[in-house]
Amino acid sequence: MPEQDHQEFNTWFESFQANNILFMFKGDFNQELINSIVLLIEGLPEVEHEEIIVKKRMSGVVVECLQNICRHGENIIDGSELKPGMLLLRKKNGDYLISIGNNVKTNKVSKLRDYIAKVNGMDNTGLKDFHKDVLINTELFGKYGADLGLINIARKSNRNFDFDFREVSDTHSFFSFEVSIHGSENN
Amino acid sequence: MEAINLKGTYDTPSVTLDPENGNFEISGRSYPEDTAEFYIPILEWLSNYIQHPNEHTKFVFKLDYFNSSSYKPFLDMFLKLAEAKEKGHDVSIEWFFKEGDWDIKEAGEEFSEIVELPFEYSSF
Numbered sequence: 001m002p003e004q005d006h007q008e009f010n011t012w013f014e015s016f017q018a019n020n021i022l023f024m025f026k027g028d029f030n031q032e033l034i035n036s037i038v039l040l041i042e043g044l045p046e047v048e049h050e051e052i053i054v055k056k057r058m059s060g061v062v063v064e065c066l067q068n069i070c071r072h073g074e075n076i077i078d079g080s081e082l083k084p085g086m087l088l089l090r091k092k093n094g095d096y097l098i099s100i101g102n103n104v105k106t107n108k109v110s111k112l113r114d115y116i117a118k119v120n121g122m123d124n125t126g127l128k129d130f131h132k133d134v135l136i137n138t139e140l141f142g143k144y145g146a147d148l149g150l151i152n153i154a155r156k157s158n159r160n161f162d163f164d165f166r167e168v169s170d171t172h173s174f175f176s177f178e179v180s181i182h183g184s185e186n187n
Numbered sequence: 188m189e190a191i192n193l194k195g196t197y198d199t200p201s202v203t204l205d206p207e208n209g210n211f212e213i214s215g216r217s218y219p220e221d222t223a224e225f226y227i228p229i230l231e232w233l234s235n236y237i238q239h240p241n242e243h244t245k246f247v248f249k250l251d252y253f254n255s256s257s258y259k260p261f262l263d264m265f266l267k268l269a270e271a272k273e274k275g276h277d278v279s280i281e282w283f284f285k286e287g288d289w290d291i292k293e294a295g296e297e298f299s300e301i302v303e304l305p306f307e308y309s310s311f
Binding site: 039057070136151 | 197198218220222223226227230251252254255256258259260262263285286287288289290291297300301
């Protein structure tokens with residue numbers, strides 16, 4: 001490895017250390033990989049000692065977000081079936097920050113933005129009622145998954161989530177989504 | 188009726204539907220890649236079962252985790268079981284949650300608000 005590469009690698013490591021990064025993956029997601037990631041995250045030394053509710057909320061959010069990439073993510077490079085994205089897990093002030101990024105079609109952004117903002121604007125009772133409403137009124141095996149998924153994420157995180165869209169080409173935008181789960185010490 | 192016995196995997200639950208021995212249970216994790224593919228045979232089996240159900244049916248749900256796509260097939264299962272109850276059969280749900288996992292307990296409580304079925308809660 002050339003000297004410059006070693007230096008770069010060392011800089012990354014130091015940056016990961018400084019930002020308390022517990023887990024990171026960038027690549028093409030599929031169901032088998034999601035299973036492995038959940039297993040790895042639950043077994044991380046920093047996570048293993050957490051209360052069961054914290055661990056379940058973390059793996060729940062990771063599953064919802066990554067399955068969402070598998071179902072709706074876009075590959076802008078070659079349009080193949082691969083579902084590229086990125087997952088970053090870090091700890092900050094006793095809470096776990098789960099950041100997920102993937103490309104989406106820009107023409108879907110405004111609908112997505114509206115829906116996320118709608119869920120974000122609801123209080124706990126509103127979310128509970130909305131969840132019930134979506135559950136009852138959507139058809140079996142229809143395209144309800146992402147709707148309920150976001151409501152579940154909002155409930156598991158006590159509505160601590162944030163998102164952003166950035167145009168990366170004429171047709172696609174990068175969607176970044178960050179969810180915060182309270183660690184046991186902050187519960 | 189022929190029983191269904193499915194061994195669980197990392198992302199699909201164990202399923203026992205065995206009227207002869209009075210065992211009805213779904214346990215483990217449920218976040219299949221293809222929810223329809225996994226649950227359609229189970230829902231079809233239940234549709235047939237409720238035509239001539241046992242006198243008593245206690246259905247056990249003992250889940251570690253289930254994703255948002257699993258909610259709807261679960262609700263559909265409860266609605267089918269509620270149909271049998273409405274026809275005068277004794278049907279109840281035993282809803283297990285891991286000690287401390289209040290989200291799973293709450294999910295059971297919310298299902299019970301939608302369907303006319305008695306839910307009992309136990310931790311494991």
